[in-house]
Every structure is written in structure tokens, then in C-alpha cells.
Amino acid sequence: MVLCNIECVQRISQYLDVSPGKLYVSENNTIVTDDLIKNQSTEGFSTIVQALVKNSKYPAILGDDAVKQALTRQWLEYAVLCVNYADNSINEKRVLKELNSVLKMSTYVSGTKKTIADITLYYALHGLMQRLTPQEKAEHVHVSRWFDNMQQDDKLRQTMDLINFNMMHLYL
């Protein structure tokens, strides 16, 4: 049970209007896809996501300049290394806390533009956010704001549920 799974890659590729190729989990527990790049298999979540972006019509979503792109890549790595394991309560708390402190100062994770990192994190975190109690949502108000803003994009949300973040009145 990891959060950056095949389903997550499928949703990202659907958002980017590209085919993810044939996805499967390899022996050493990484996601692999065939035929994304011709006659070659791509391995690893972050690498696959970046390859998907390059194949899509929106290469700019990786970031505007070199600095932003590097930041976005770092976030993709963060997704694989940390968010990936946020399916137990200790890691979940830590990830939410870290994201909360980052999103306090910026609208999107890598600054002022929505990047593939936001999209990946949205898909990876959707299940987790759905489980949060209103109080937890209020404690991580920056993550909630960011997530609420992300989920308003119909194309991004696809068939996923709209999560209610209207929790402020409860804690008067």
C-alpha cells in the first residue's frame, strides 16, 4: 500500500492527455512502463511522471525556468520518498505538517504557478485528505486551502470526490 501507485500515474497521464503505456510493478517494487519512450521501458515514479510531461502538450507544467524545474523535481522526489508512505498515521502527520509549513508562504508547492508537483501531490493525497477530520483540516489550514483550490479544476479532479473544506465555523 503506497500512495504513489499505478492508479496515481494513470490519473496524471489522463490529466496530461497522454497514454501511460503499459504499467506494472517490477520485482524490486518500482513502477515500470513500457513504450512510453520508444522501445524502452521507463522505471520509477518520478521519472515516469516527468516523461509523461515531456510527451504531453503542456511541457511548461514542469516549471518556467531552471530553478522552478529543479524545485518541481525535488517535489516529485519528495512525493516518492515521503508522501508515498503517508498511509500510516505517523507519516501522515509528518507529511501534512511539512506541506503545511511550505504552503504557508506560497500558493503552490513550487511557488506561484501550478506545476506537475501540485498535480502529483493532489492525486497522491486525495485519499488521505478525504479521511481527515474537520479538526485536522483546520489544523493544516494551508494544506486545506491549497487542496481546496486544486480540486476546483474539473479536469484535474476527474471522477474523484470534491472534499468539503468548509470547517471553520465549527471551531468558533
Next chain:
Amino acid sequence: MAIGDMKTLQDIKNLNDYLSERSYIEGWQPSQADVAVFESLETVPAIGNVHVLRWYNHIKSYDHKHLPGEKSLTVFQDHTITIDSVTQVDDDIDLFGSDDEEDVEAIKIREERLKAYSEKKSKKPALIAKSNILIDVKPWDDQTNMDDIEKSVRSIKMNGLVWGVSKLVPIGYGIKKLQIICVVEDEKVSVDELLEQIEDFDLVQSTDIAAFNKI
């Protein structure tokens, strides 16, 4: 509360609270509403107002002329004031005053709001509940003069009681009953008392309520 000019610290603080759960002033993407507020800020917001600062930097990164929407100062609902008490839990450094002040402020605002609400409530005229009643008045026999009955019934005067039309309905053996409509204010008129008063007349044998409708 309207975002007017962002002059006082309180204005900025309110904006800070407002933006704590929102990315933009209006809706889910940058618009001229953001630009309007952005331009009304005179300086870069202080680090203490993290939400305003984040939003400020975000809006600064856009080309203002090409944002959608009309430029107007938005009116926003001010229900987010008390979020402070929640966010302060994970804010390690509180740059603006102590928690106590915050509480006093919150209580003050709540009291003001309660006051405004009770004032508003007291001004609203209470809805007067009225009922439309159709009363049957039956005489003793066919010899009774129905005109006299009607006259005596109509002679009953109460505060909140209005008599309406009446007619005579035959019930057999030449006996007729009087059907009369009246409108009463529920609070002022007791229907039982009214019926008793009618029955007190010597000419009347009994009364019945044929129909009772709330208006």
C-alpha cells in the same frame, strides 16, 4: 465587511484571516478582484500576516492587465476571524501579541455580532397569526327569528375579531341555521370564549365550528 483601503493594521489583519483559507480574493483563480486589493495595499505586508504575504507574492507574479474579471473592491463575509485561535496552535512564533488579546478580541467581535443580531431581530415585526372560522349557529325551533340571531351575534365585539359574511342554511322541518364567517387574531381572541358568548344568547340553542383555517 468591505475591503476598502488597506490602511489600518486591523484591515490587513482581517484580510489575513480572510485569506487563511483561500488562495484568491474571489473564486479559484486570480482575477481583477485580487488586483484591486493588491493595489490598495500601500506597502509589502508584514511577515506576521503570512496569508496576506503569500497572496501578495502570488499576485505580484502575474501580469495584472491580463487577469479576468472586473476591477472592483469586493465585499467579503467576515466569518473567518476566529480561525486564528486554531492556526495559532501550530504557529510557533506569534509575532502579534499574546493569545489573551486574541481571545478578548474574538469575544468582543462575537458580542458585537450578537448585539447586531438581536437588534435586527427585534426590529422585524412579529407575524400575526390569524384564523378564518366558519361558525354554525343553531336556533331552538323554526319560530326563532334568524335576523335577530344574526344581529345579536354581530353585536359581539372583541379586540381582534372581525365578522364576515353570513347566510341561512336550511337543515330540515323548516329550521334554518346561521352560518357566519369571522376572522380572529389567535393571540387576542379565544375561540371557546367566543362560542360561549354566542350560546349565552337566549335565541341560540347551540354552536359549532364548521371550518377552521389558519391564514
